[in-house]
Amino acid sequence: MGRHVLLIEDEPNIIEAMRFLLVRDGWTVDTHSDGTDAVDVARAAQPDLVVLDMMLPGKSGMDILRELREIAEFANLPVLMLTARGQSRDREMAEKAGVSRFMTKPFSNAEVLTAVRDLVAQASR
Amino acid sequence: MASLNLLVLVCIGYVALLFIVAFAADRAAARGRSTWLRSPLIYTLSLSIYCTAWTFYGAVGYAARSGLEFVTIYLGPTLVMVGWWWGLRKLVRIGRSQRVTSIADLISSRYGKSNTLAIGVTVLAVIAVTPYISLQLQSITLSFAIFAAADPLAAPWQESSVFWVAAGLAVFAILFGTRNLDANERHHGVVTAIALEAVVKLVALLAVGIFVVWGVAGGVSDTLARIDASDIGQWRVDAERWAMITFLAAAAFVCLPRMFQVMIVENDDERHLRTAAWAFPLYLLLMSLFVVPIAVVGLDLLPPGSNPDLFVLSLPLSQGREGLAMLSFLGGFSSATSMVIVAAMALSTMVSNHIVMPIWLSLRVDGASQSGDVRQVVLLARRVSIGGIMLLGVIYFRLSGGGAALAAIGLIAFVGIAQILPVLLGGLFWRGSTRMGALAGLSVGFAVWLYALLLPGIGGSLMSEQLMSQGPFGLSWLRPYALFNIDGLDPIVHSGLWSLSLNTLAFVAVSLVTFPGPVERLQGAQFVNVFDHSAGPRGWTGSVAQSEDLMVMTQRILGAADARALFQAEAALQGGHGHLPDPTPRFLERLERKLAGSVGAATAHAMIGQIVGGSAVSVQDLMAVADESAQMLEYSSRLEAQSAELTRTAGKLREANEKLTQISLQKDGFLSQVSHELRTPMTSIRAFSEILRDTADLNPDEKRRYATIIHDEALRLTRLLDDLLDLSVLESGQVHLNSRLARLDEVLDHALASALAGYDHPLRVHRDAAGERVMLNSDIDRLAQVFINLIANAQKYCDAADPELRIKIEHAPDGLHVEFHDNGGGIPEGAQAMVFEKFARVSSEKAGGAGLGLAICREIMERLGGDIAYLSGRPGAVFRVTLPVRATTEALLQQA
Structure with missing residues (x-):
């Protein structure tokens, strides 16, 4: 079971916080801040889990998720989606698009860590 | 002997008096104080226009020539008033319900609103009345001549007197008859003036009669003795003539346009007929009372060869009674003028309505869209018609030589106008009569009258001697005075007999073989059964009415609450108990009016009619519906x-x-x-x-x-919340502006200091010291907020290695431009349009702002009356702030 997380997020402070948390929990963290080439980055990085922000410059997190799900190797990739918009419609859309877990900002650090651990454990089972 | 000038003066004064009376009556009618104007007395007196100059002067002449036969002229109308008042009532009712304006209108309306028929009747009336008008001219001219005989100044005047009299009467008639713009209204003024003239002529004739009997003849018994001694006293009765002339007088009384005008059109209330039925014969009796004495005494006293038509004038004159003669003259003048006025009015209405207007309307493609225009045309048409009719009278006078006896001329007119009678009676009483029948009857009657009476009467110039004695083309049975070889009849009797019988024959025969059109059928039904169809003068009789049914119907129309209120109020008014009033006529009338307000008069009438059961719903009701x-x-x-x-x-x-x-x-x-x-x-x-x-x-x-x-x-x-609040206040327009004076350079100093504070490497700023020396009068704090925002943006987003900001000032027609120009990469083309939108952050770089700054700037500049724009197409980012002229020029003055 790999411990490789790809964090796609454009807010520097949030990136720093997430990186701090995940690294201390033993994860390797790659970050990317632009939506446009996020799918290519994911293909290159081959992560065990993707943390995906909803609002990104270039391409929305929702579109990136859909594209990932269309690629066979990512069909079962755990994707944890974070959003600051907080609309229930977004959650429905994300679930339809195949999100593994959907969380609203601001989140509790413990929750995020638990989610990451659980999702990767489930996927590797 | 009175001079002619005095006479003319008296005439003018008299006419002026008539005018004042007519004017006052019109004013009174307009103010609604016209109850006396609508009295049966005025109505009866107005009928006296039947008594024209012919009656005033001519009756005496008639008596002097033909004995008692003159009585027939009075007998006809008397018989009509006494024996046929119900027929007149029917005419009045029809005239009212059909809004008839003339006899031509009535006939045309009865026969399917045919204008051809209206034109026919109009032409016939004009031609028939022409001799009659000529008669009035003749009488006035003759009476002038009597007075002028001794006045040497008058000799040249006499030559053209007929023309002047005609012109005067025409002006008179135009002023009287076409003074009112709306000819469909009743002419109260004219009618009142006529009533006054009726009194004048009666008083004048009675005065002359009393003078003759008591002043000249020496009392009643002496007068009777004179009469017995004269030819008149020998009761010579030509039965044919008596019958025919009585009949003609009766027919003319109904059919003459002027009689129709006063009797039918001007009638205010059909109940007036009840009074007129006895009062008018009485008037005629008074008018004829002294005819025989005057004739007998005149024949006795005046030199042989005197014109008996003028005895009424010449008798007082011969006795040196100039005052009486003057009164007598005024009586004759009254008779002539009243006849001419009303006849001209009636005829001109017919001519303009049925001949001029249809032609005028058909010539104008766009129709009668401008009502004011049409009114003027109608008035003009009427005035011209009056002139034309008078001219015809003059022409007839000239052609006939002016020598004929007054009575003879009058009778010619009577025969002509009587041609309308069969068509009129048929229209009133025979539903089978048709338009074609009416046309045929009128044409035949008219032709026979022309040929057998009018044209021969005009004289040799029109009908040759040979034609009169041999007939046209030697056809003896076509001799004008002896049609079908029936010789030896009086021309009046002869032509009256033939024209009327052929007229009736043609009318009946053609009516029987033709079929009435749908409009004719409806109109025929309405005319013949007018009393069943129209509301009577007394309205509803509700004896069999069912109050409950009325209530139910009223509820359906007015709603339950209103209906109950109405019925209860009426019940209380009637003093009864319960909520249903008795269906008294008064209540039914009120109810009908009330319902008419909701469903229209005709429908209301029909609905109540159905319930009250007084009469079935009529054709007219249906048409009105x-x-x-x-x-x-x-x-x-x-x-x-x-x-x-x-x-x-x-x-x-x-x-x-x-x-x-x-x-x-x-x-x-x-x-x-x-x-x-x-x-x-x-x-x-x-x-x-x-x-x-x-x-x-x-x-x-x-x-x-x-x-x-x-x-x-x-x-x-915190900043985000501040911006949101700021924007919300600006957008809601509740922002309060604090205008004050400030120098632009100082505002910029302050803005630069705030925006660049805390930056280690602030960008370099180039300024325009001279341009900045401007006084501003605006909300300086808000303006500074805009400047700070723009400078901070330049500081944050300018991506040049050596960032610079150039602040330029420019005076433009639309105000003062303050440009912020940095040397960075500028805003990408596609994003320029939305930089002023909320949260429109262009750059992906996080610069600490929430993306509301420029939106706030735009709102502020809008409030300040200025503008903010991004200028594309230049290297670097360029924002231009425009301050309105009023924020600067005023300040510039203060600076100076």
């Missing part, structure tokens, strides 16, 4: 127009709704943006505060760094 239906149709088309309008409004509402939906979507988007902008810093704050709390082994650098992030993000949140 149809009229109302047409109005309803028009109303509904108006409703349709309104509904189209509503559809348009609905469209507008839908548009507005779409706009609102869009705004609502925008609001959702905005809220979602706000949520994002609030949650993002809060996420950092929460994450790092949890890290600080939960992680024991953080080194001091890390602790400080994370605390700083929390601090900065908290500030960012």
Whole structure:
């Protein structure tokens, strides 16, 4: 079971916080801040889990998720989606698009860590 | 002997008096104080225009020549008034319900509103009345001549006197008859003036008669003795002539246009006929009372060869009674003028309505759209018609030589006008009569009258001697005075007999073989059964009415509450108990009026008629209902127009709704943006505060760094909230502007200091010291806020290695331009359009703003009356702030 997380997020402070948390929990963290080439980055990085922000410059997190799900190797990739918009419609859309877990900002650090651990454990089972 | 000048003066004075009377009566009628104007007495007196100069002067002449035969002229109308008042009542009722304006109108209206028929009747009337008018001219001329005989100054005047008299009467008639713009109204003024003239002529004739009997003849018994001694006293009765002339007089009394005018058109109340039925024969009796004495005494006293038509004048003159002669002259003048005025009025109405107007309207393609225009044309047509009719009278006078006896001329007119009678009677009483029949009858009668009476009467110039004695082309049975070889009859009797019988024959025969059209049928039914169809003068008789039924119907129309209130009020008024009043005529009338307000008069009448059961719903009622239906149709088309309008409004509402939906979507988007902008810093704050709390082994650098992030993000949140509040205040328009004076350079100094404070490497700023020396009068704090925003943006986003900001001032026609121009890469083409939108952050770089700054700037400049714009197409980013002229020029003056 790999411990490789790809964090796609454009807010520097949030990136720093997430990186701090995940690294201390033993994860390797790659970050990317632009939506446009996020799918290519994911293909290159081959992560065990993707943390995906909803609002990104270039391409929305929702579109990136859909594209990932269309690629066979990512069909079962755990994707944890974070959003600051907080609309229930977004959650429905994300679930339809195949999100593994959907969380609203601001989140509790413990929750995020638990989610990451659980999702990767489930996927590797 | 009175001079001619005095006579003319008296005439003018008399006419002026008539005018004043007519004017006063019109004024009184207009003010509604006209009860006495509508009295039966005035009506009866106005009928006396039957007594023209022919009656005033000519009756005596008639008596002097033909004995008692003159009585027939009075006998005819008397018989009509006494024996046929019910027929007149029918005519009055029809005239009222059909709004008839003349006899031509009545006939045309009865026979399917045929204008051909109207033209026929009009032409016939004009031609028949022409001799009659000529007769009036002759009488006035003769009476002038009597007075002028001894006046040497008058000799040259006499030559053209007929023409002057005609012209004077024409002016008189025009002034009287066409003074009112609306000829459909009743002419109270004219009628009153005529009534006055009726009194004058009666008084004049009675005065002369009394003078003759008691002043000349020496009392009643002496007069009777004279009569017995004269030829007149020998009761010579030519039965044929008596019968025929009585009949003609009766027919003329009904058919003459002027009689129709006063009797039918000007009638205010058909009950007046009841009074006139005895009062008018009485008037005629008084008028004829002294005819025989005057004739007998005149024949006795005046030299042989004197014109008996003028005995009424010449007798007082011969006795040296000039005052009496003057009164007598005024009586004759009254007779002539009243006849001419009303005849000209009636004829001109016919001519203009049935001949001039149809032609004029058909010549104008666009029809009678301008009513004012048409009125002028109608008036002009009437005035010209009056002139034309008078001219015809003069021409007839000239052609006939002016020598014929007055009575003979009058009779010629009577025969002509009597041609209308068969058609009129048929129209009133025979539903089978048709338009074609009427046309045939009128044409035949008219032709026979022309050929057998009028043209021969005019004289040898028109009908040759040979034609008169041999007939045309030697056809003896066509001799004008002996048609079908029936010789030895008096021309009047002969022509009257033939014209009327052939007329009637043609009328009946053609009516029988032709079929009436639908409009004719309806009109025929309405005319023949007018009393069944129209509301009587006394309205409803509700003896069999069912109050309950009325209540039910009223409820259906007015609603239950209103109906109950109406019925209860009426019941209380009647002093009864319960809520149902008795169906008294008064109540029924009131109810009908009330209902008419809701459903229209005709429908209300028909509905009540059905319940009251007084009469079945009539054809007229149905037609009136149809009229109302047409109005309803028009109303509904108006409703349709309104509904189209509503559809348009609905469209507008839908548009507005779409706009609102869009705004609502925008609001959702905005809220979602706000949520994002609030949650993002809060996420950092929460994450790092949890890290600080939960992680024991953080080194001091890390602790400080994370605390700083929390601090900065908290500030960012505060700024965001400030901006949101600011924007919301600006957008709602509740912002209060604090205008004050300030120098532009000082405002910029302040803005630069605030915007660049705290930056280690602030960009270099180039300024325009000379241009900045401008006084401003505006909300300086708000303006500075805009400047600070723009400078801070340049500081944050200018990506040049050596960032510079150039601030340029420019005086333009639309105000003062302040340009902020940096040397960076500028805003990408595609994003320029939206830089002033909320949360429209272009750059992906996080610069600490929430993306509301420029939106706020735009709102501020809008409030200040200026503008802010991004200028594309130049290297670097260029923002231009425009201050309105009023914010600067005033200040420039103060600076100077």
